[in-house]
Amino acid sequence: MTFNRRTFLGASAVVAAGLAAPMVRAQGKPRVVVIGGGAGGATAARYIAKDSKGEVDVTLIEPTRTYYTCFFSNLYLGGFKEMDDLGHTYGGLAAGGVNVVHDWAVGVDRDARTVSLAGGASLPYDKLILSPGIDFVDGAVEGWDLSAQNAMPHAYKGGSQTELLKAQLKAMPEGGTFAMVAPPNPYRCPPGPYERVSMVAHYLKANNPTAKIIVADPKAKFSKMALFQEGWNNHYSGMVDWIGEDFGGGNVSVDPAAMTVTIDGEETKVDVCNVIPAMKAGRIAELAGVTDGNWAPVNAADMSSKADPDIHVLGDASQQGDMPKSGFSANSQAKVCANAVRGALTGSKVFPAKFSNTCWSLIDADDGVKVGATYEATEEKIAKVDGFISQTGESSDVRKATYEESEGWYAGITADMFGASV
Amino acid sequence: MVRALRSLLPLALTGLTALSGHADTGDAQAGEKVFQQCKGCHQVGAGATHRIGPHLNGLFGRKAASLDDFEYSKSFERAGAGGLEWHAETLDVFLENPRAITSGTRMSFRGVKDAQDRAHLIVYLRQFSDNPADIPEADPTAQAVDHDLDPAILALTGDPEYGAYLSGECTTCHQTGGSDEGIPSITFWPEDQFVVAMHAYKNKQRNHPVMQMIAGRLGDEEIAALAAYFKDLEN
Known part of the structure; x- marks a missing residue:
């Protein structure tokens, strides 16, 4: 009989499970590795390090040294924020006791419980938290792939892509056409594409008022639809042409070399084309083998993977139920996860899961709207409890206060993700 | 006959219960006396001007924090932007305990606790608004209701460890560093004020939709736990 690596590890895993003193290590502190330093991962790393007071060894793996938030990046497009306003470094987390490693995670060995890094290192873990955000589904928009992202940016991960789209917007000829290919559900930040349309329109109204915006959308309706459409009518009358599913908005192809978009058989030459393709969990979730289809299913009570109890998946990458994929949701899920992980590793008290989300969107200067809900963990999923949404026809005072509130939220x-700046 | 009486009895009792929280309609002269305790900061009537607080002429039907020439606190401005208008009902809640409606303002007044006194005061103040007659469209002449929190709720001792966990839901928006830009600070609050404010959201006396939703699903023990945690939170 020969032992290959898999059968050997499998056998030893069974023995280990049989002995099962959960997570009490013979030597050293319990180890948590977090992959991804955004709203889910940074928050989880910070809370575990902070609340365990040194009892847990926390390592965060994040390739970028400065993290540019995707939330609020539309406000940069509209001219309400500078890129620097959206950048955050990891010094506050390091000072808070998190071991921050700037590298790519390229593999997860669930049997050995190690994470391998592009730089060659291998990190052991007792609990692994994956918060890798999104990647794009190959072939989702005919004619587009990542090699075309400079000609037709997605600008749906914060940073250079957002700056590129802004540069292209500024360079548009007078009376030119800005096209957006909107994504199918589910995707990161449901109101995001439509806030972006609003911010692009705000920029064009001031700088290029005869320009047009075309949106090809595979959906028949979208988040805060009535609010956005009211706002587009009030502020940008005649500028925005939204083509939904009913009018062939889902039947789209692009030609990045020719800068054309074909919607339901009709080809249009455009000056800027923002392609936001269908999304899936960040690649490392798939490499870890915790995805089912495009997303990683999790248990609602603690965000643990349905495929592996020692792996938790947070934020956009997770498939959890009713919560929208948003930075707020990821931050909320991270705290529930941090509480559960710390409890499993140190025996600290684990409190019941509670989740909430609010998404603010800016339609025009001082015209902010919001939608939000609270959620609870059930056996099957994270389930919505209660919610609210801004109303059409609200007074300008209410809208201004809503915008100011969104600034306070940012x-x-x-601060909640990255800790006090140092 | 006896049966008929019996069936009437629960109805009559229900009616009594509903009425027992109300004071009788107020009396303006008595209200003027109650107003003595407001005069240090507020003027009302001919020639009234702003002092520490704004003048109170034309108060009824006015949006909170809406006089251009008075510099309001952020808390009052938020309440006004959120839709708070001064009517008999809102004044009654506010005058009973101003901190149920706003926090961190110059109105350091514990409130008029007696429902009848509030009714008098509201009738008195109403004389200085443009529509003093009792017409159906206008505010009804005041009937004060008891709103104050059950003392048992205020007496609960919160578990700060549970509060620390629950606070994660707050700190997504409210900064522990105490910034007050766009979203109010919630650190270092006296526990009782925190509890009163959270119950005011829960009971929809404060008008912010996010906070009504968040507070709406917090139990009494959870609010007490949060108050215990935030009262001495260090950055």
């Missing part, structure tokens, strides 16, 4: 959530 300061709040980034």
Whole structure:
């Protein structure tokens, strides 16, 4: 009989499970590795390090040294924020006791419980938290792939892509056409594409008022639809042409070399084309073998993977039920996860899961709207409890206060993710 | 006959219960006396001007924090932007305990606790608004209702460890560093004020939809736990 690596590990895993003193290590501290330093991962790393007071060894793996938030990046397009306003470094987390490693995670060995890095290192873990955000589904928009992202940017991960789209917007000829290919559900930040349309329109109204915006959308309706459409009518009358599913908005192909978009058989030459393709969990979730289809299914009570109890998946990459994929949701899920992981590793008290989300969108200067809900963990999923949405026809005072609140939220959530700046 | 009486009895009792929280309609002269305790900061009537607080002429039907020439606190401005208007009902809640409606303002007044006194005061103030007559469209002449929190709720001792966990839901928006830009600070609050404010959201006396939703599903023990945690939170 020969032992290959898999059968050997499988056998030893069974023995280990049989002995099962959960997570009490013979030597050293319990180890948590977090992959991805965004709203889910940074928050989880910070909370576990902070609340365990040194009892847990926390390592965060994040390739970028400065993280540019995708949330609020539309406000940069509209001219309400500078890129620097959206950048955050990891010094606050390091000072808070998190071991920050700037590298790519390229593999997960679930039997050995190790994460391999592009730089060659291998990190052992007792609990692994995956918060890798999104990647794009290959072939989702005919004619587009990542090699075309400079000609037709997605700008749906914060940073250079957002800057590229802004540069292209600024370079549009007078009376030119800005096209957007909107994504199918589910995707990161449901109101995001439509806030982007609003911010692009805000920029064009001031700088290129005869320009047009075409949106090809595979959906028949979208988040805050009535609010956005009211806002487009009020502020940008005649500028935005939204083509939904009923009018062939889902039947789209692009030609990045010719800069054309074909919607339901009709080809249009455009000056800027923002292609936001269908999305899936960040690649490392698939490499870890915890995805089912495009997303990683999780248990609602603690965000643990349905495929592996020692792996938790947070934020956009997770398939959890009713919560929208948003930075707020990821931050909320991270705290539930951190509480559960710390409990499993140190025996600290685990409290019941509670989740919430609010998404603010800016339609025009001082015209902010919001939608939000609270959620609870059930056996099957994260389930919505209660919610609210801004109303059409609200007074300008209410809309201004809503925008100011969103600014307060941005300061709040980034402090909550990254800790006090150093 | 006896049966008929019996069946009437529960109805009559229900009626009594509903009425027992109300004071009788107020009296303006008595209200003027109650107003003595407001005069240090507020003027009302001919020639009234702003002092520490704004003048109170034309108060009824006015949006909170809407006089251009008075510099309001952020808390009042938020309440006004959120839709708070001064009517008999809102004044009654506010005057009973101003901190149920706003926090961190110059109105350091514990409130008029007696429902009848509030009714008098509201009738008195109403004389200085443009529509003093009792017409159906206008505010009804005041009937004060008791709103104050059950003392048992205020007496609960919260578990700060549970509060620390629950606070994660707050700190997505509210900064622990205490910034007050766009979203109010919630650190270092006296516990009782925190509890009163959260129950005011829960009971929809404060008008912010996010906070009504968040507070709406917090139990009494959870609110107490959060108050215990935030009262001495260090950055």
